[in-house]
Amino acid sequence: MNIDQLIRLLRRAPKGATVLLLPARGDADECDMVRGVVSPGRPWVHERQRRTDGHVDHSFYPSADEWSEGFNEATDDASLERVVILVADAGSLEHTLTELARAGRTISTEDLRAQEVQHYRDMLTNGTLLSEEAFRAQLGVSKKRLAAMVGDGRVFALDVEGHQAFPAFLSDTRLKLKRLWKVSRILVPAPPALRLDLLTRQCGALGDEVPLELLANDKAFRKLLRFARGWAGEFSRTRVDVYDASSSVDPTTAECLYSCAAEVDSRVPLWTRALKAIRSPGYQFPHEIPPAPATVLVIVERATAGESGADLEARLLCELDGRVLRVAVTAGGEEPSVVHKLKLATKNPTVGYLCSAVFSMLSKLSGS
Incomplete structure (x- = not known):
């Protein structure tokens, strides 16, 4: 969770509510009151250690002379990230951060980039990665053809010091390349490095x-396709926020009437994604859906994993x-709004x- 997501969630909480901190694997009665918020001046190290069962253990720490115990430079990775810490004892943490700042930092952004x-x-x-020339030769395609394959996601490349480097397995004729390329196209929402990681490591x-x-196996391949679609969808979240717009006051400054979200591939058409957010049993608040006021403002946003804010x-x-609904739609920066009428x-x-009725209508009108 990033700071934008946290603030958005906190806006829905009752004013004056006490903020509690639940420790990992703790019970509800082990919550402690949050007494401070610390925003370290320097980024922290974020380690991702990969287990053999496919799970990833995440750990954060402010400074170190070496990687943490169990870190494998061949299989694990790390990055520097800005963090905000909610703590029950701010004084102790501030003291720790001060001591670490005096000690200095030996793991830097340059260290991590050099490692990568x-x-x-x-x-x-x-030969695990191939230069563009070697990759084209392996596939027997022209530059134009390769550009088209990269464009539609069948193959992908990593940036290595300003040059494209392609995973060799994407041209390995011993594999069922058409099936591999089909999976690769599904994974497009994820960064190339994560696509490479997913395809080449054991997955729990x-x-x-x-x-x-x-x-090679038909049943296993179908399972892989289902998993890939779900995994790729995690990189994009579509959110629907509903506000009461009956008064002359800007509705977005008031408390949101209803909010819901779903993780859906960003390449899925807008109204299909919005419809899934409304109909999915996942995130929704409040749990009891409120009645619609006479005038409603609906905001649809999309957030991308690893990026702050939302579009x-x-x-x-x-x-x-009565039963007649007039809908003025502004989508994709279009002005003026397009007006539709719908009988509920x-x-x-x-x-x-x-919202379900409106999104269904717009989905049909757009042919999605």
């Missing part, structure tokens, strides 16, 4: 199998008159029913 570059150099040397969700080894995708002003099955819809 050296790892990729080694992969180029041993796939029975500790390596995805590249699941291409505004659509703004809908809905005016209800009930005069007293909930905001969930209203």
